[in-house]
């Protein structure tokens with residue numbers, strides 16, 4: 001299942017990168033979902049959209065990690081599953097030219113598109129690397145802030161992804177992720193639904209398991225900072241798609257849909273302890 005899922009995710013996001021925008025995560029479905037504030041919307045509050053290339057926002061996020069990350073000038077930021085680069089370009093406004101922003105994505109077409117976006121704005125301090133969250137192409141203890149927007153639900157081994165995020169952060173470094181989680185378990189049929197996986201549904205973990213995976217990686221201060229329904233209404237066209245995809249009634253699908261939450265989670269890597277002993 002893992003290999004099939006990753007191939008389906010890569011194929012679908014490759015198509016979106018070439019053809020243009022989508023709606024809520026990379027849904028191949030007809031509907032858009034959720035009231036979650038997107039990165040582009042939050043950018044409209046304060047960031048300078050004129051420094052964000054137009055092709056960077058493909059409508060794939062499910063929240064906005066940037067506003068919570070409190071990125072400071074000169075910091076190094078890593079975006080996990082950077083897509084066409086929207087959050088990287090927003091982060092670069094906060095780091096300034098002395099900072100450094102790295103986006104990592106496993107889909108070659110996304111990396112090509114993101115690099116083209118960076119080149120069009122001559123942003124020399126924003127770079128995109130092809131790679132997987134489970135094996136980040138980033139040196140250990142070199143990053144101040146790890147962000148991610150609607151990606152870790154797509155990763156079959158979430159523990160491994162959080163362990164990698166922990167490895168690359170400097171002591172005291174921050175993690176801020178927007179993602180989709182479950183308030184309660186869904187029927188096994190949904191887990192087998194590959195199109196649902198690509199649409200950020202079938203791979204979603206229970207919120208409690210998600211937070212436990214962050215803690216197990218070594219993070220402290222793990223906190224849900226915001227939580228909102230991902231599929232906001234029983235009449236959302238997504239409900240019909242779930243019914244069709246999982247072979248359940250519309251009523252059951254409505255009940256399943258109500259369990260998906262869009263969350264913002266923050267945590268930090270413990271600061272280095274002062275090992276200078278007082279005994280000698």
Ligand SMILES: C[S@@+](CC[C@H](N)C(=O)[O-])C[C@H]1O[C@@H](n2cnc3c(N)ncnc32)[C@H](O)[C@@H]1O
Nearest residue numbers: 013025060061081082083105106107132133149
């Ligand atoms: C829903 S899109 C979000 C893109 C971006 N964060 C945004 O908000 O526009 C998910 C992205 O994660 C990437 N992705 C999924 N699983 C991944 C993995 N295991 N390693 C690296 N990238 C992954 C996909 O290629 C895709 O570009």
